[in-house]
Amino acid sequence: MTTVTDEQALDRDRERTPAACDAHPLELLAFCGPHEALEGEPVDGVAIVRFPRWRKSMKVFIVGIGGGVGRRVGEQLAAAGDEPTGLVRQQRQVEALASLGIKTKFGDLVAMSVDELADAVHGADAVVFSAGAGGKDGDDATTRIDGDGPGKLAEAAALAGVRRFILVSVFPEAWRERRMDASFEHYMVQKKRAEIALVQTDLDWLIVRPSALLNDPGTGRVDLGLAKVHEQITRDDVATTVVALLKSSDLSRLILEVTGGEVPIAEAVAAVREATAPCGSEQA
Numbered sequence: 001m002t003t004v005t006d007e008q009a010l011d012r013d014r015e016r017t018p019a020a021c022d023a024h025p026l027e028l029l030a031f032c033g034p035h036e037a038l039e040g041e042p043v044d045g046v047a048i049v050r051f052p053r054w055r056k057s058m059k060v061f062i063v064g065i066g067g068g069v070g071r072r073v074g075e076q077l078a079a080a081g082d083e084p085t086g087l088v089r090q091q092r093q094v095e096a097l098a099s100l101g102i103k104t105k106f107g108d109l110v111a112m113s114v115d116e117l118a119d120a121v122h123g124a125d126a127v128v129f130s131a132g133a134g135g136k137d138g139d140d141a142t143t144r145i146d147g148d149g150p151g152k153l154a155e156a157a158a159l160a161g162v163r164r165f166i167l168v169s170v171f172p173e174a175w176r177e178r179r180m181d182a183s184f185e186h187y188m189v190q191k192k193r194a195e196i197a198l199v200q201t202d203l204d205w206l207i208v209r210p211s212a213l214l215n216d217p218g219t220g221r222v223d224l225g226l227a228k229v230h231e232q233i234t235r236d237d238v239a240t241t242v243v244a245l246l247k248s249s250d251l252s253r254l255i256l257e258v259t260g261g262e263v264p265i266a267e268a269v270a271a272v273r274e275a276t277a278p279c280g281s282e283q284a
């Protein structure tokens with residue numbers, strides 16, 4: 001006698017891909033039974049289920065995972081069954097992220113050597129740099145974190161064999177219509193220096209420049225492209241855009257600007273794909 005239940009099928013799938021299964025559970029389409037026979041074998045019933053499309057979870061190492069955008073990227077990846085991890089330098093962030101099921105590496109980007117960073121990112125499918133000094137510790141900190149940090153992480157990623165790299169940067173003309181102070185100008189110079197360091201590598205990089213960041217709830221809609229007007233965007237929407245781009249391995253070696261808008265994020269990413277595809281190439 002054979003018994004087929006949706007629970008058993010779910011358990012088998014859960015063993016194979018635990019987190020992805022939680023995020024995309026089996027869908028029970030129908031349960032019928034008992035039946036006389038199925039291919040000659042008597043059964044108690046038949047469950048017709050749709051399996052989630054199996055996919056390998058993505059391991060992503062995030063520098064800045066304790067911060068506004070970085071934490072949201074980590075949360076969204078974890079919720080989708082991927083495996084985010086990242087660098088934190090405060091014990092309370094280790095605990096807060098652990099409570100979301102996110103393991104972290106304790107360390108300071110400035111203090112760590114390239115070899116130590118390479119050990120930390122080893123095994124990742126992608127790295128995201130979303131750290132920043134935030135103007136809190138003076139211009140030197142901005143130089144070391146915003147300016148030197150991405151190049152240092154790129155060197156470590158190359159050493160560890162991790163090719164995909166997303167850098168969260170800034171619009172070059174951000175607030176240039178206002179009279180900004182010397183520290184802000186220093187920040188902008190460092191952000192540009194970091195972009196240059198990354199584009200000069202042979203990594204599979206993407207630079208995402210968000211406009212002014214807000215903590216309001218995300219809308220799921222943006223204005224994304226090669227050159228946009230600097231306005232405002234929520235950290236939620238930046239994170240969703242970064243996650244969508246992480247999953248778009250065909251988009252590479254592009255500098256994208258993103259600001260609040262009206263286009264659903266998946267559509268906005270698809271439009272970038274269309275706009276940047278080489279002439280004559282097949283669209284995904």
Ligand SMILES: NC(=O)c1ccc[n+]([C@@H]2O[C@H](COP(=O)([O-])OP(=O)(O)OC[C@H]3O[C@@H](n4cnc5c(N)ncnc54)[C@H](OP(=O)(O)O)[C@@H]3O)[C@@H](O)[C@H]2O)c1
Pocket residue numbers: 063064065066067068069070087088089090107108109110111130131132133134145146168169170171209210211212213214235
């Ligand atoms: N604010 C804006 O309007 C704006 C606009 C466009 C682009 N951006 C850029 O967007 C990115 C994300 O912004 P955000 O507001 O999400 O940043 P955030 O909340 O300030 O987070 C930055 C994170 O970087 C971490 N960090 C700094 N120095 C570090 C170090 N030496 N080692 C390890 N981690 C370090 C911080 O750790 P701690 O938590 O320990 O301090 C923090 O968690 C930044 O690069 C920022 O420059 C910002």
